[in-house]
Amino acid sequence: MFFLSAVITFPLLGGLALLFFPRERVTALRWTALTLALVELVLVIVLILTYLQHTISIFSSSYLSESWSWLPSLGINYSLSVDGISLVLVALTALLTTVCIAASFRIERKIKNYMAFMLLLESGMLGVFLASNLFLFYIFWEVMLIPAYFLLGTWGGERRIYAALKFVIYTSVGSFLMLVGIIALGYYHQLAAGVNCGYTLELSQLLNTASSCRGVLGSDIQTWLLLAFAAAFAVKVPLIPFHSWLPDAYSEAPAPVTALLAGAMSKTGIYGFLRLCIPLFPQAVQTLAPLFNTLAVVGILYCAVLALTQTDLKRLLGYSSISHLGVIMLGLFSFNAQGMGGAVLQMVNHGITTAALFLLAGFLEYRTNTRRLSDYGGLAARIPWLAVAMGIAALSSLGLPGLNGFTGEFLSLLGVFRSNVTLGVLGTLVVVPAAWYMLRFFIGIMWGSPRQDGVVTASIRKGSLRDISWKEFWVVAPLLLFIFYIGIQPAFIAGVINPSLINTMQVLGNAFAR
Amino acid sequence: MTNLSLWVLVLPLLGFIILGLMGRFMPRTAILTIGWGACGLAFLLAAVNFINMLSTSAAQRSNDSVIYHWISAGTFSLDFGALLDPLSMTMLLVVTGVGLLIHIYSAGYMADDPGLWRFFAYLNFFIFAMVLLVIADTFLFLLVGWGLVGLASYLLIGFWYQRRSAVAAAQKAFVINIIGDLGLMLAIFLIFAQSGHLDYGSVLAHTFSGGTATAICLLLFVACAAKSAQLPLYMWLPDAMEGPTPVSALIHAATMVTAGVYLVARTSPLFEQSSVALAVVAGIGGVTALYAASIALVQLDIKRVLAYSTISQLGYMFMAEGVHNYAGGIFHLVTHAFFKALLFLGAGAIIHALGGEQDMRKMGGLWGRLRITGVTFLIGALAISGIIPLAGFWSKDEILGSVLAQATASGNVWYYVLWIIGIVTAGLTAFYMFRLFFGIFAGSYRGETATAAEHNAEVNEAKDENTLVTAAGHQHTVHIRYSAIHEVPRVMSTPLIILAVLSVVGGFIGSLALFGLPGWSPLTSFLPSGLHAHAADLPLGLAWISTGLSLLAGVLGIGLAWRFYGKGFGYKTQMQGNPLYQLVFHKYYVDEALNAVLVTPILALGRGLTRYLEGDVLDGGSRGISMVFHGSSAVIRRVQTGYMRNYALGILFGVVVIVVYYAMRG
């Protein structure tokens, strides 16, 4: 089967094909890009359907997984596999890319390169979620960085160069450490497993589940390796204090790019923790869990307080996003079914909600050319449907019961509470500032008395402040639909995640027992 | 039965969806049909269910049915189910019944508002959320309903979203309610961590260790205190009066704010495990009752008087629950729903008739113009003052009796104090209610003759008050001549009359043991026995003392009000010099204190962190690192001279060094 490869490479090839288009045919370029993303989405849906027919675990050879030798002496293979956890993230990525490409029709400059980069970014992310060889994982990890850099640096706002450089430097320092970690991991695994076993970077072999070469790493080595891996992931998530790149990057990037970065790319970091750090270094993870938990809790509350006072729409959303990601991290490091299941579910929810918020903020910025919260006020009467959409997304973000944000956070915090009451209480505390800043965001824009002067009033006078258009509506409609669907009936997605979750728990249980 | 109860939930939701999506384009009649229809059918179904339930034996009245599977994680799973038992049935009837009356009333009150469709959509949404809260069979969906009623309340308080005061009030209400949600979430997490279950059946049968039970109950009570506006989380309710008056009647008097009372009754087996928590419930209830009543004594905005009165009455309900008499709390909940909804709707009728005026100083003498409103308002006022034989008398009496019973049974002096607080509050209640009544209806109309001095005083006050309420109220006020005041239309007066009748007879669902009918207590025998079985019994003699004293306090309060305000309300400017009056008038400066202690520091912290930690330290740090590289490269790059021969020489030199090195090494 080449299906996973097809899923990964299709956007890449499509993006390359796009480069051969004549530059002037802007409309055709846009629609082709959207069509490519849609076809990719269909491929992913087929993947989901195939998956559902076969119960598949990433820890054993499976129906869909692929493996070809590449540089066997260095332990490098081209191997891909999928399980429930990566599947939902793949689906999220495909959905968000489609939505963000559709939201990018307003980009005027170098539309061809833009669309190609978007598709390349999608390939990179899909690769990260599907790779089951560490070297391949690393390659895809770096592939993500390139389009993200150009998207940010070329189509961003005024301070785009600064933001892009900062982003690249933070990210690459982290990922180089991970590369060192990957090479060392292979070495130490070989050392532990015995001379007869080759050097391998194959995830299934490193996890000691598939092969006869079992090697258990000493806890010191585990700790150092974990720190090296965590450096890359902590920057990507981001955990504080590695988040300094994020407010700049998120506020400077064009809204659809921000939506994709915040919605999908931040999940690669958490996925790294879940898929690599926790099963590969179980002892070290247990030892260092207090560190990660502390960073997560401090990040949750710290960023919530910061979000309360931001004056820039996108920065506010950026800090809110970090704060909510902290809850996911907490859930992940609770090491029980509720916490981890909630965390995976919340990865999807966070992606959907954050993307919706950034896109809607982008629609607004397009109309008014300002991101300053104090320029807005009382717009609900003028743009009622946009207000409704934004209200739904904001409520989902603050965790209103019945919407998607609640399901994931509730479940994660439930798990956190079971493993550590103090962390559970501290993590739950965030609902208060979260409600406060989201209301400040929503009320600041939509409610209250309209401003008498300023940029927004000027655009009202010009008549450029229109309500949501049909095109825009169709862009956010799928996201809003999922906000309701996952809130009311999360059983389907949880069901996809669940078998893989149980698998992960078993691997963890075995490792913890050793 | 299950299907029917499900429809009670689904119909208002459907109403909300239809109105929300298409209401904007609908004619008025269609909006009313859908809005009324959804709520009316829900009430009808609830009533049918109720009759069905009555025909079954007491043991079979609890019906718990799973509706769908919500989520699973690992081996753990959560379902959504509906629990229909006498307790939830009582709540359902109150919610949909009073809700229906208020839906009808709103058609008149909101007739001229362009957002009529939005209003009815929100009302239907509220009914849906409240029904969900009531019929949920797990703590999880209780939390969902709990959060959704908070949202409905937020949307309706902020209904006039361009008024600054309304927006501020809505935000405050939502955030304080979220604090309550936080308490509920923590309680749920703790329950789950300890028992491994979330459905009522398993959790309520579970025995928690002493400390845990207390912690759970206290956390639950945080949620109740926020939702039911008890100390110290009551601040949002008076501000919530910014919403349209029917909303104040429905959500902030009759139904949503009683959710806390319902929750304590629902989780009574847990509270029975913790005497500390029950003592806290009773204590907070009593203190809140007295505290809020004292503030209500001096308010000038008629809706605010009623708001503080609501807080005070909710305190009574918690007092009852704190002394094991949950059924008594529910009883007061029901009667309070009748007379407080009546009072609010009456106040709404007055405000409507006066073109938006809410200030008592500009009313007076309306008895002659608003006869139906006046009579029904009087009935409501008598009922809340606990005058026999109106509804409030019976339920208040039941509560005071059980507090006294607890006091005698336990011998604890604090319960006697609580009982005295109850009696005093009853007197205060009667006083402020009749101050309000006389202020509105007695004397002569002051709307036209407000003197310049009074006007100035009032403007100053509006500034002082810091809440913008008066100011906002006045923006929309049209001064109406006395002769132009008309009784409200039928669509508004009919609900008033129905509620007045209920306020008269509603008390008879309670116990008549005092009057020689020990067998007659329909509500108590309908409710599960756990809700009253733990309450202490009171000897008939003591019961008479309690009843007599509370009645006396009520009559005394009315008498004093008559003495001061019988000839109409007079605002006394010399009161401004009285520090005690100022303290109470400014609601003990709680809002100001809260702002100074909590809100301002948090915001300052956020700004400080953004500027210094984020800006100078983190951003500055990364810039500092980049400066280091920048600086060192500035030094090193001098080597790159750009002359090719320099490089070639460098290469040559390197080669020579290497060659020499290997030559020396041999």
Next chain:
Amino acid sequence: MPLTAYLIVSAVIFTIGVIGVLIRRNPLIIFMSIELMLNAVNLSFVALSHFLDSVDGQMFVFLVLTVAAAEVVVGLALIVSIFRTRHNIDVDEMNVLRG
């Protein structure tokens, strides 16, 4: 002739090449000097190959010749295009990339 003679010639030619690269300013001359150096190395390769009776050295000569040809092509192309833009091919003037 002894091997040393070949190697001495080779060394002399190589040194001439090095000095040429270092002191001349015309890139064409520099190229020639580089060719001299490469061919000096070729000479020693061939000599040693004969002396050691192994074809490895001759094989390398072919490699060097190919590389040299490629290098000249690229180099001349560069020089031509530099000349077209600057009308001057003095290497000391080509210092845009100085630090």
